[in-house]
Amino acid sequence: MSELDDVVLARLVASDQRYTPARRALVAALRCAGGPVSIQEIQGLTDDLPQSSIYRNLSVLEAAGVVTRIVGNYEFGRFELAEDLIGHHHHLLCEECGAMLDVTVPPAIERQLDEALEKLAKRSGFTLHHHRLDLVGRCAQCK
């Protein structure tokens, strides 16, 4: 049981939830993925959990703040571990095959961006919680 598991367990307990085998399998699958994964990919990574269980347990994990659900371009939903577990990052999104990969922007850029966005948001009376940045293009395989 790794450090990550400890944190996950703590958050589930805080939400009055158990850390069941199915949930462990989901967290393990998300951890080894290099980016947000779809339900189908999760089914491949785990031993064929039924879809409904995947959806239901991902909802529980999301409510506990362990998992984040995002949506790619068109397609369906994708899931990843929460940013405070794996660090702030962004995504490379392949227009050809729909793959999504994690990518980290240099802190200097990130900082400048945050400052600029904060000003912009304020100008619109907007309370900024966070930003989302995707790099859209074509991945190495689809070139």
Add this chain to the structure above:
Amino acid sequence: MSELDDVVLARLVASDQRYTPARRALVAALRCAGGPVSIQEIQGLTDDLPQSSIYRNLSVLEAAGVVTRIVGNYEFGRFELAEDLIGHHHHLLCEECGAMLDVTVPPAIERQLDEALEKLAKRSGFTLHHHRLDLVGRCAQCK
């Protein structure tokens, strides 16, 4: 008939499509909206076009390069005029009410960002086409 209509007409013709009243109504609705709008909002903005016509015509307009389809946070799809028609911009996204508003980032920031992202993309063997930046938070009304 405005300048925008001329461009739209030209692109539709280039796609072997007509600029019908329904399509004009859609373009007009998208033009007066201050950001990407949902199908429901479009239904409110136009004189109750049937959903299927809205979807079908938006597809035609998207194929002609006039309209871009994006997807908000969870919810459903949203549509806006193509960036080359209304200019490069980003979105303010309200977590509370789901509203999406256009926002423009200062060119200086935009330029630095582009350079940094281009380097990052190259490092992953990725061909960068464009980027997408959303400011997520709470809008003035939902504060």
Add this chain to the structure above:
DNA sequence: TTGCTTGCAAATGATTTGCACTGCT
């Protein structure tokens, strides 16, 4: 007339939910 467009209703596909059952505690 010929073919694109329309509008309804039915089909699709991702996601959610009802319900009976299993397995912890």
Add this chain to the structure above:
DNA sequence: AGCAGTGCAAATCATTTGCAAGCAA
């Protein structure tokens, strides 16, 4: 025993599509 978690199948919701009728070139 009591309650949360499971898995199937049915329901839901946005979106797409088939098809018959309308309209424009």
